Amino acid sequence: MQATQQPAPRPGAYTPTGRTVPTRSADRASYDRELVHAILDEAYVCHLGFVRDGAPVVLPTLFARVGETLYVHGSTGSRPLRMTGKADPGLPVCLTVTHVDALVLARSAFHHSVNYRSAVVHGVAYDVTDPEEKRTALDALVDHVVPGRSADSRPADKKELAATAVIRLDLGEVSAKLRTGGVNDEPEDLALPHWAGVVPLRKGYGTPVGDPGLAPGTALPGYLGAL
Amino acid sequence: MQATQQPAPRPGAYTPTGRTVPTRSADRASYDRELVHAILDEAYVCHLGFVRDGAPVVLPTLFARVGETLYVHGSTGSRPLRMTGKADPGLPVCLTVTHVDALVLARSAFHHSVNYRSAVVHGVAYDVTDPEEKRTALDALVDHVVPGRSADSRPADKKELAATAVIRLDLGEVSAKLRTGGVNDEPEDLALPHWAGVVPLRKGYGTPVGDPGLAPGTALPGYLGAL
Numbered sequence: 001m002q003a004t005q006q007p008a009p010r011p012g013a014y015t016p017t018g019r020t021v022p023t024r025s026a027d028r029a030s031y032d033r034e035l036v037h038a039i040l041d042e043a044y045v046c047h048l049g050f051v052r053d054g055a056p057v058v059l060p061t062l063f064a065r066v067g068e069t070l071y072v073h074g075s076t077g078s079r080p081l082r083m084t085g086k087a088d089p090g091l092p093v094c095l096t097v098t099h100v101d102a103l104v105l106a107r108s109a110f111h112h113s114v115n116y117r118s119a120v121v122h123g124v125a126y127d128v129t130d131p132e133e134k135r136t137a138l139d140a141l142v143d144h145v146v147p148g149r150s151a152d153s154r155p156a157d158k159k160e161l162a163a164t165a166v167i168r169l170d171l172g173e174v175s176a177k178l179r180t181g182g183v184n185d186e187p188e189d190l191a192l193p194h195w196a197g198v199v200p201l202r203k204g205y206g207t208p209v210g211d212p213g214l215a216p217g218t219a220l221p222g223y224l225g226a227l
Numbered sequence: 228m229q230a231t232q233q234p235a236p237r238p239g240a241y242t243p244t245g246r247t248v249p250t251r252s253a254d255r256a257s258y259d260r261e262l263v264h265a266i267l268d269e270a271y272v273c274h275l276g277f278v279r280d281g282a283p284v285v286l287p288t289l290f291a292r293v294g295e296t297l298y299v300h301g302s303t304g305s306r307p308l309r310m311t312g313k314a315d316p317g318l319p320v321c322l323t324v325t326h327v328d329a330l331v332l333a334r335s336a337f338h339h340s341v342n343y344r345s346a347v348v349h350g351v352a353y354d355v356t357d358p359e360e361k362r363t364a365l366d367a368l369v370d371h372v373v374p375g376r377s378a379d380s381r382p383a384d385k386k387e388l389a390a391t392a393v394i395r396l397d398l399g400e401v402s403a404k405l406r407t408g409g410v411n412d413e414p415e416d417l418a419l420p421h422w423a424g425v426v427p428l429r430k431g432y433g434t435p436v437g438d439p440g441l442a443p444g445t446a447l448p449g450y451l452g453a454l
Contacts, residue, residue, distance in 0.1 A: 019284070044327045044341055044428075047274035049285035057246070058276035058285050060325035060345045098287035100271045102433075105451075109369045109380045110387040114271055118287045142336045146426075153336045153421050160337040183438045190440050194380050195448050197437040199373075201271075206329075206427030211410045213417050214424070221422050 019122055020175035030176040039119040039176055040065050043097040044145065048072060050093050063095070064137070064144035068171045070095060070121065071128065071137035073164070090124035095169060103199040107185045107192040115198065117178040125167040137166045148223045246349055247402035257403040266346040266403055267292050270324040271372065275299060277320050290322070291364070291371035295398045297322060297348065298355065298364035300391070317351035322396060330426040334412045334419040342406050342425065349400040355393040364393045375450045 014020070014031040022029050045060045062073040072095070102115040128134050138161070139150040156164065183196045205227045208220060241247070241258040249256050272287045289300040299322070329342040355361050365388070366377040383391065410423045432454045435447060
């Protein structure tokens with residue numbers, strides 16, 4: 001049976017595993033479910049890693065989260081998806097999302113850093129074949145770009161559904177890693193004359209540019225004003 | 228001999244290979260050297276993929292470009308680097324950088340997209356052991372975060388140099404991929420009442436926040452005002 005039902009509710013943290021416990025800066029790791037969800041939901045693209053002919057491949061891809069499942073977009077001709085399929089045991093993947101929040105300038109070159117939040121998901125991705133689940137996934141992909149948008153666009157028809165491939169990856173083996181805060185200079189460097197501190201990075205939206213061929217009277221939707 | 232000398236000058240484009248020619252949207256691929264350099268230089272972190280125990284791993288990492296070489300930062304305790312070393316044949320990696328420039332809202336769910344620029348580098352990464360090359364790499368890593376900054380910070384001492392691991396990856400098998408422009412709706416959808424267009428994403432810098440313990444009289448450096 002295709003797994004279209006929602007996974008059972010889980011407690012507030014993912015269980016650490018051998019490959020989600022970092023070998024360094026372990027104090028920066030987190031398994032908090034809400035934190036992981038927030039990091040994933042804020043990103044427009046993920047970086048999907050898989051193995052092809054024994055070598056690693058990392059490609060940027062649109063994705064969306066529905067509860068404890070990620071849906072990753074790709075055409076049926078794309079490389080990761082050609083390796084999955086009904087009779088396929090699935091494709092081992094690593095899906096990673098990163099936000100850089102600030103530059104950290106220390107007095108010493110060695111302690112320069114960035115403040116960041118990343119989420120890393122290990123697992124096996126499966127082709128979504130159930131039409132209902134595929135439609136749910138496509139709506140989620142559109143709503144991931146702009147919340148509420150799937151209800152304000154023409155839904156995919158049968159041909160488009162068939163032409164779109166989606167893979168699913170359940171959130172099981174997951175970790176977040178983050179650096180926050182200020183500069184960590186050595187005590188003996190504090191009197192050096194170099195400026196040290198944090199430079200925040202800002203993200204925002206520019207003015208929406210309507211398609212020249214918009215139907216007469218088509219107004220900018222409210223959900224874009226809220227961006 | 229350690230390869231500390233600069234690679235020979237190359238012409239204006241990378242040579243496509245079996246794994247840098249995409250199987251879909253081939254019209255979005257580019258091998259232009261300047262374009263690839265610009266995409267790489269604009270990113271604060273890359274996503275580094277490698278294979279561990281047969282499974283893919285993708286981690287965000289600081290990096291910098293020096294001519295046709297990328298230097299990737301990591302402590303000697305980190306996972307990718309533990310697999311390299313003097314006697315090691317190197318670590319096959321895939322290093323990917325992506326910028327999302329705009330959201331593309333089509334009248335049809337199917338044609339929703341984002342405008343993006345990505346660069347994908349395939350190759351084998353080697354541990355940097357030559358002290359001179361390592362120092363060059365560390366300066367480049369600091370200057371990649373803020374141009375000119377390495378000259379205005381305390382250089383790494385011997386202990387810090389030893390504690391920092393850097394791997395090098397030459398730019399040989401490289402491609403860029405990009406989507407630009409507006410909406411690509413189907414002709415029969417153009418009269419639909421849904422707003423369609425492009426929402427640009429903006430990036431910028433917030434106000435720098437100085438470390439509370441700055442030496443008296445330490446001014447904000449000019450290169451931060453220029454950010």
